[in-house]
Amino acid sequence: MTTLSVIVPVPGAVEDSQASLQQLQQVFSKKVDTCEILPVVYSGTLDCAQLLLKGLESATGSYILTWNTRVTGIENCFDQLWNRRREADVIIASRCVPGHSLTTHLRWPAFNRFVSGLLDMGVHDLTSSVRLYRRDVLHNLHFLSMDRSALIKILVHAYADGWKVIEVPLYCGACQLQNCLEENTLSREHLRVLWKLWNLRNSIQCADYDARAYNWTFDKAKLSPTWVGMKMNLYN
Secondary structure, X not given: OEEEEEEEEXXXXXXXXXXXXXXXXXXXXXXXXXXXXXXXXXOOOOOHHHHHHHHHHHOOEEEEEEOOOOOOOHHHHHHHHHOOOOOOOEEEEEOOOOOOOOOOOOHHHHHHHHHHHHOOOOOOOOOOOOEEEEXXXXXXOOOOOOOOOHHHHHHHHHHHOOOOEXXXXXXXXXXXXXXXXXXXXXXXXXXXXXHHHHHHHOOOOOOOHHHHHHHHHHHHHHHOHHHHHHHHHHOO
């Protein structure tokens, strides 16, 4: 099996991006035993869900990297992802970690902070398209409808299935990096999806349901002496 499959969105014909694809092949081949570059052509709006599904049809790698050709500092960015592959199952190249220099795009942190808080996820950048997945995480994508919230859905279902998700800062001159979502603003479409995802995150189907319930109880106990007394009486 191939070590790494890299899914790369390509606008227009593949031939027009041949130089960029060859550069990626050279960089990644130095870092992994075997690597395949899978260009997926798109036109018009960049649809992450559709591109990911198309790329997975021919991907054979143990790890799946979704890339963005607008990322500069390719080697540095990839090292940050690849060197931590044994620490988690999904690794996100994040534009929203604390202290990030990418301060001009204020709507990124605001949107992601709201959604992350709503869904109780320890991830700052839910909408970054540059990610490294362990292949098993993407074994079942029936939930991945073709809409702008696909990237958020993947993370919520990863949490629900018990996979570990971490972030690494995207310190690689990536100020030109554009998110797969055309805009990070709440729309009616997002609100409908977020309601369903919120219900999933707070259901017993989520792998971390018990842990989150315990943490919620513990946090509440720290804030309320009365609550502590009530809990102690239940066990006496």
